[in-house]
Amino acid sequence: MTSIRDVAKLAGVSPATVSRVMNNTANVDSVKRQRVEQAIKETGFKPNEVARSLYKKSSRIIGVIVPNIENPFFNELAGAIEEECDKKGYRLTLCNSNNDLEKEKRNMNLLSRMNADGIILMTNQKEIKEEVRKCQIPVIMLDRQVGTGSEIAYIQSDHYMGGRMAMEHLLDCGCRNIVQMSGPNRFSSARQRFQGYTDVCREREVTAVTLECEYDYEDGLKKAEELIERYPDTDGIIAANDMVAISVYKVLTKKGYRIPQDIQLIGFDNINLSRLFTPEITTIEQPIAQMGQEAVKVLTDYIEGREIRRQNVFPVRLIPRETTVEKPANK
């Protein structure tokens, strides 16, 4: 591999001069500059990225920490982040915390020691707050808020409106005995959706019935069994997210219920899978790709010294599909 010394030798200058030309950090007379540029061309010299990051104090690396990469929602977010990083000339270092607080802390520490330019953090851990505060590189919170404001910005969608929309849609579909499978109460997203749901219940004078459920398929299976046993006259279910909707569908069809004829069902997220599934799942869309892009945009704007917006809340949208049927009167 060509080194900076080879270039310097060919150009008849010192390695320091080559570095000055390449990084544009000091004046070099134009004759020498030309000789260096010619030598770089001839040797095909590629500056070593690690050496460059030391010099420039920027590694062009963005660290992304996800709670679980195999969860389609985070996976789609990571995909959007990677694409945007690539467009902007940053590399992405992906860390999977597996919902393990210690691993999350270790990852933040390592990314900071790697000279990453910043971190996009998706976390379920409230306790990470302190780590975010101490972190020596900028941190963006994506999808979840945990902090006391030590992150430089956060990006999430409008969970409150999502909670409202899901309930309003099921009512418009004629459901009267609706159960909300809320996400875990320890997450702000779940609390905000619950608030939206109960506000609609109050306004439309229906009783709120809620069952807490993790945002995952396995717990969805368990809670769906419990739901249908405790509330056998249910005719509408708001699943905690699309993965939970998929598990509810499985449990109910095994028990002989038809969806949407007997029980209508709505998810949350609009992961790709909700469209690929048969029947296609009605859901509340979070703009996953846009949120991922925005996280990279805000972070790189910050890194490169541009102004940023601290709070970024994206609107959600109802996507009616095959697991619900709106009554003609409401169309």
Add this chain to the structure above:
Amino acid sequence: MTSIRDVAKLAGVSPATVSRVMNNTANVDSVKRQRVEQAIKETGFKPNEVARSLYKKSSRIIGVIVPNIENPFFNELAGAIEEECDKKGYRLTLCNSNNDLEKEKRNMNLLSRMNADGIILMTNQKEIKEEVRKCQIPVIMLDRQVGTGSEIAYIQSDHYMGGRMAMEHLLDCGCRNIVQMSGPNRFSSARQRFQGYTDVCREREVTAVTLECEYDYEDGLKKAEELIERYPDTDGIIAANDMVAISVYKVLTKKGYRIPQDIQLIGFDNINLSRLFTPEITTIEQPIAQMGQEAVKVLTDYIEGREIRRQNVFPVRLIPRETTVEKPANK
């Protein structure tokens, strides 16, 4: 942040001495060594990972290039790789090539300039061969073979046996008009499975009927329409993979076919989704997690100077589920 200079000052030695102690690269008398170790402790000095990688010529970074991170198969592989890297103390830099040859080349180039210790490459591009040959850091091919042997090792599953097993299973389930939706003929995996399928056809004296299909959901929808139009008496379908099986299921149910009563269906891969789907999809399992772990093991063994095996072919396994029904006689 504490620098090496701060540590040196406190210990009353030169920064070079601190570096020698930390990296254990030269003899330092024991009194100085103790003073340095004490100073590191007192200052809480954390060596900068980038600086260390320059020095040690190892960045502890492994680059992973996937053709499409949102494809569940690659996503699950990436998840397994990340977990194993973490266990072994390596960071993972994830690149998504989006099946774009130029982006793939750019990624390989960048990873090499970043001083990554090696690359785990999943690719659909035959043309990448030359890039692998020229690459200055070790490359492992995962899932696909493209090379002329310039990769240091490859890891894949036994596609030939997979092709055989799928066909044998449908025959054991009593199907007589079986269509194989083969993967794209440009991929070795598809050619090997096709070979397995046709060998069984010859042995069991059935006519081979094949329809080429990309390994993705969208093409699956299109090819399923074509299949059922061209071969209306089909009673068994071997889908190119699980995503294609999910699209076949959608097309067939929309047309009023019942699965498995009218047409039996088998996928390939055993992605998580094949179990979460309703009905649960019969499939040929590739040991995804093990393959990802093995890729990291082989690469790090190579990096750390241990002996490695160049060819790593994992056995596949039939996972009978709800889209096929074995005849009692065969049980």
